[in-house]
Amino acid sequence: MSQHEIRNIAFVGQTGTGKTSLVERLLFESHAINNLGHVEDGDTITDFDDQSIHYQHSVEATPVTLSWHNHQMNFIDTPGQAELLGRTLSIFPAVETSALVLDAGSSINQVSERLFQFAKDQKKCQMVIINKIDQHPDKLLALLEEIEQRFGAQCLPINLPSQKPAEVIDCYFEPNPEQTTLFSGVDEAHELLVDQVVEMDESLMELYLEQGSELTPEQLHDPFEKALRTGHVVPVCFVSSDTGAGCELLLRTLAEIMPMPDEGNPPMLEKNGQQVAIDCDKRDHTVAHVYKVNVDPYMGKLAMYVFSRVKLPRVVSYSLVTAVKRLKLVTYITCRARNVMRSPLLKRVICAYW
Numbered sequence: 132m133s134q135h136e137i138r139n140i141a142f143v144g145q146t147g148t149g150k151t152s153l154v155e156r157l158l159f160e161s162h163a164i165n166n167l168g169h170v171e172d173g174d175t176i177t178d179f180d181d182q183s184i185h186y187q188h189s190v191e192a193t194p195v196t197l198s199w200h201n202h203q204m205n206f207i208d209t210p211g212q213a214e215l216l217g218r219t220l221s222i223f224p225a226v227e228t229s230a231l232v233l234d235a236g237s238s239i240n241q242v243s244e245r246l247f248q249f250a251k252d253q254k255k256c257q258m259v260i261i262n263k264i265d266q267h268p269d270k271l272l273a274l275l276e277e278i279e280q281r282f283g284a285q286c287l288p289i290n291l292p293s294q295k296p297a298e299v300i301d302c303y304f305e306p307n308p309e310q311t312t313l314f315s316g317v318d319e320a321h322e323l324l325v326d327q328v329v330e331m332d333e334s335l336m337e338l339y340l341e342q343g344s345e346l347t348p349e350q351l352h353d354p355f356e357k358a359l360r361t362g363h364v365v366p367v368c369f370v371s372s373d374t375g376a377g378c379e380l381l382l383r384t385l386a387e388i389m390p391m392p393d394e395g396n397p398p399m400l401e402k403n404g405q406q407v408a409i410d411c412d413k414r415d416h417t418v419a420h421v422y423k424v425n426v427d428p429y430m431g432k433l434a435m436y437v438f439s440r441v442k443l444p445r446v447v448s449y450s451l452v453t454a455v456k457r458l459k460l461v462t463y464i465t466c467r468a469r470n471v472m473r474s475p476l477l478k479r480v481i482c483a484y485w
């Protein structure tokens with residue numbers, strides 16, 4: 132698998148907005164797991180530790196991996212309690228996309244604002260996910276307006292809730308103007324998004340003016356990436372992790388719209404006092420970032436890395452750019468639901484024991 136198929140995404144947001152349930156639903160929809168766990172039952176994949184089960188909210192940032200239509204998605208479910216935010220902020224170097232999850236029934240609070248601003252400062256591509264649309268269909272429009280007000284007019288829906296409670300309507304990939312949404316025309320939403328994206332590309336803009344809104348997602352791909360990188364567009368998705376509404380479209384958006392490692396804004400590293408960028412495709416010595424270290428009661432010390440560049444799979448000793456000491460990499464595992472899988476691939480979120 133090349134880095135073109137890899138997506139690294141952090142699900143962040145205030146506690147209780149449904150991040151853990153959403154990650155669980157996405158694992159289920161993509162057939163990574165066969166049983167859908169629930170936070171209340173203490174059987175979700177990412178809230179697996181005793182404390183998270185006891186308190187019924189995530190205490191650690193937990194990575195999982197799933198496959199979807201030839202894409203490998205590395206998700207990190209994060210804690211949203213204000214006092215645990217340090218654990219969330221520290222994983223940002225491991226991802227290109229920050230997905231801010233909001234609860235359809237609540238207004239935007241300080242934690243969400245802080246996370247949005249932090250992701251912006253870190254030059255992450257961003258999206259906003261409005262969850263629990265099954266519970267609060269009457270509050271969705273007001274929340275969308277609030278998002279625009281608090282985060283800016285570049286936050287534009289890529290899909291909209293349907294009048295049927297368990298459905299979400301695509302406004303980007305294959306928009307069908309016949310479909311009726313809860314509050315705005317599909318055409319209107321599509322046009323707003325395309326208008327925003329084509330501003331990134333003058334020649335496409337000319338074509339667009341001649342061609343109307345008939346630009347294909349393929350034509351829009353590059354300007355869309357640029358718009359995401361520069362914060363010129365922030366897609367908004369509606370979902371319900373409870374009913375699964377919008378989850379398929381969310382996976383499609385993550386795969387086809389959100390950036391692969393090279394398309395995001397990879398953090399610059401320092402070499403001999405100079406800022407250097409990393410060419411992920413180059414076969415040079417391995418560069419990795421330890422974004423989290425755990426002490427696991429069964430496994431011992433567990434470091435979680437994100438690799439920016441991997442020279443070769445079987446070497447056991449790596450000099451890690453951000454680690455103070457040399458770590459001995461004994462084995463790799465990727466967090467694929469609860470299975471352990473050996474595979475050192477480029478830009479995967481990877482754990483290692485030592």
Ligand SMILES: Nc1nc2c(ncn2[C@@H]2O[C@H](COP(=O)(O)OP(=O)(O)O)[C@@H](O)[C@H]2O)c(=O)[nH]1
Binds near residue numbers: 147150152171263
């Ligand atoms: N009705 C409804 N409840 C949800 C939805 N998503 C999550 N919940 C509930 O919201 C609560 C908090 O969910 P959780 O996933 O722990 O939120 P987190 O703290 O952001 O990870 C739990 O009781 C979930 O069952 C949803 O889409 N609809």
Ligand SMILES: [Mg+2]
Binds near residue numbers: 152208
């Ligand atoms: Mg959680």
